[in-house]
Amino acid sequence: MTDTTADERTPEEQGVTGSTGIYVYGIVPGDVEAESHATGVGDPPSDVSVVRSGEIAALVSEIPVDRPLGTPDDLKAHAELLDGTAAVAPVLPLRFGAVLSDEDAVSEELLDAHRDEFEAALNELEGKAQFVVKARYDERAVLSEILEENADAARLREEIRDKPEDATRDARMMLGEIITQSIEAKRNEDTQRVVDALEDLEPMVNVRQPTHDEDAAHVAVLIELSRQGDLEDIVRSLAEEWEGRAEMDLLGPMAAYDFVMKRAPED
């Protein structure tokens, strides 16, 4: 549908000389091979190959540059390839959407130019993977909790009770604000509870911003892959503790998106 709108900038203007570019998913050790059934971004899905330079390599796909990326399938293909790799080998995930002009650019400008950093980072990631622990409050449960704990909220509830929205707008605004703030306080507390519970795994932790009004916790951890079973046990017991109050979710193993960054500030 929107294919033609991508041509406002010509490939030349974008620094791409041919009609194809090399999409880069991530950096891996040089002994990693692409599985024959692996598919990447694009429609139809592109083949995945490996560009090697010494001890490191990049997972790539050759793609046409005449259409923009960003469909749900593109996003999933990027994540699935990296997450599948992360389960068996260290991988430095690139942010979605990185395209270089050709394979030479990948090996010279990307791999050779950052060789020491990439090798050191891959060593650090050896045997590790990222997981994301999420918890989302049950709305009825968390609202009931707040009404019990907060006298102002309870009073405002009585004030708006069975009255039309227009006539109680101020009270509703105050009530909504109290609830938003109360959930935020609970979220901070419960997020800390999750982080504390995971401490035994000796994780590297990145507390993510909430992505929903009723998020109870959103935490990414980098742990030894061999501790996955322990992680599952911890999340399961938290889920039991919070049953009826919050729903827990565990995602992973995935690539270490939350833990790779350039040392020098760059934008």
Add this chain to the structure above:
Amino acid sequence: MTIQPAGGGGGGGGGGTMARPNSSGLAEVIDTILDKGLVIDAFVRVSLVGIELLTIDARVVVASVDTYLRFAEAVNRLEISDNEPKGLPDLVGDITSGGAKHKTKGALEAATEKVSDFLGDVDEKRQRAPRGSKRGE
């Protein structure tokens, strides 16, 4: 290139200002790969990310009037449903399900008996009370 937590220690503070639709597999992916991961130097990078991503960015809204009013209404609904007699839906279900009619009727009759017993009690007390007060006069 270092392996360390991203986001400059955004340790749980400042939450509650983002609202997005319920998460799905895709939402999780979007949370992860669009604003996290290694960004390679701009001069070697050509982004082909297209227009469809703009609609994803637009999902991020600031919690404000709408959020507050939504929560208030949720509390209002919560109140109403909590006040409903718990047994009522079951009872209605029984009555409409034919086979249980007799049983239900039996239960209602039993309840009626109890009510009249209670009323009888009250009557007795009432009768006694005036007597007592009479005695006091």
